[in-house]
Amino acid sequence: MPHIRSDDVVASALRDSSEGMKDAENAAKHGVAVKTIRRWRRLYVRRGVTRGQEHVGAPCPRCDGAVLDTGAYAELFGWYLGDGHLARARRGVYTLSIVNDERYALLNVRIAQLMKLVKPASRPHTRQVPGAVVTTVGWKHWPCLLPQHGPGRKDQRVLSLEEWQEVIVGTHPADFLRGLFHSDGSRFTNWARRGERRHEYGRWMFTNNSSDIMTWCQEALDLIGVHWTMPRWNCLSVARRADVALLDEIIGPKR
Numbered sequence: 001m002p003h004i005r006s007d008d009v010v011a012s013a014l015r016d017s018s019e020g021m022k023d024a025e026n027a028a029k030h031g032v033a034v035k036t037i038r039r040w041r042r043l044y045v046r047r048g049v050t051r052g053q054e055h056v057g058a059p060c061p062r063c064d065g066a067v068l069d070t071g072a073y074a075e076l077f078g079w080y081l082g083d084g085h086l087a088r089a090r091r092g093v094y095t096l097s098i099v100n101d102e103r104y105a106l107l108n109v110r111i112a113q114l115m116k117l118v119k120p121a122s123r124p125h126t127r128q129v130p131g132a133v134v135t136t137v138g139w140k141h142w143p144c145l146l147p148q149h150g151p152g153r154k155d156q157r158v159l160s161l162e163e164w165q166e167v168i169v170g171t172h173p174a175d176f177l178r179g180l181f182h183s184d185g186s187r188f189t190n191w192a193r194r195g196e197r198r199h200e201y202g203r204w205m206f207t208n209n210s211s212d213i214m215t216w217c218q219e220a221l222d223l224i225g226v227h228w229t230m231p232r233w234n235c236l237s238v239a240r241r242a243d244v245a246l247l248d249e250i251i252g253p254k255r
Helices: 007-018 023-030 034-046 070-083 105-118 163-171 173-184 211-223 241-251
Strands: 084-088 094-101 125-129 132-139 185-194 197-207 229-232 235-238
Touching: 007 023, 007 034, 007 125, 023 034, 034 132, 070 084, 070 094, 070 105, 070 163, 070 173, 070 211, 094 105, 094 173, 105 132, 163 173, 163 211, 173 185, 173 197, 173 211, 173 241, 185 241, 197 241, 211 235, 235 241
Parallel strands: none
Antiparallel strands: 084 094, 094 132, 125 132, 185 197, 197 235, 229 235
């Protein structure tokens, strides 16, 4: 049965809702009932349902044997380990949220793209918070794909990779590192003076308080042949010129 309201109307209403417009005002603007605005938000934002498929759940790669884009998964998994979390919503649905600096518009678009690739036909939702953009999508099967989910902070729990995750990260270490470094990494220029000359050189840093996540980052760097050092227990540095150039190519700029 076709929808009465167009997708453009629904998208506009959800956008206004995410920007703080009151439900009554939103309903009047779009010519619908207040309860319709709330239903759209419940279905398409909190549950991540694709419009037109309200009663059809996306098949799970782990439970149903659905095809998984492993490269996209490796990158999204890196983002999740850094700046992501899962929250249980109603009816067994989990919401995956990834928070990223609002300055990096292209990266925020990329996060939504990765979510769509891992959960096909989904419609990730974004909302503004002070200084950041939160990208979310709901799915009952996020815990199947992100078994590191659990109570408390990641750095306060023992984390382990499942065998199938080890295969994916080992096959796509560059994608995994891209997610990790764009979430918890930084690229900057150091300088040193040699006599009268000022010498500048690039450096990548990755900071994470979880020893398990740090180990996975180290192992992925080893797989692509990048030398790293640990100036602090929770901070990894890549400073050799050739290694920095390789990471520049793999990870890309923050923008």
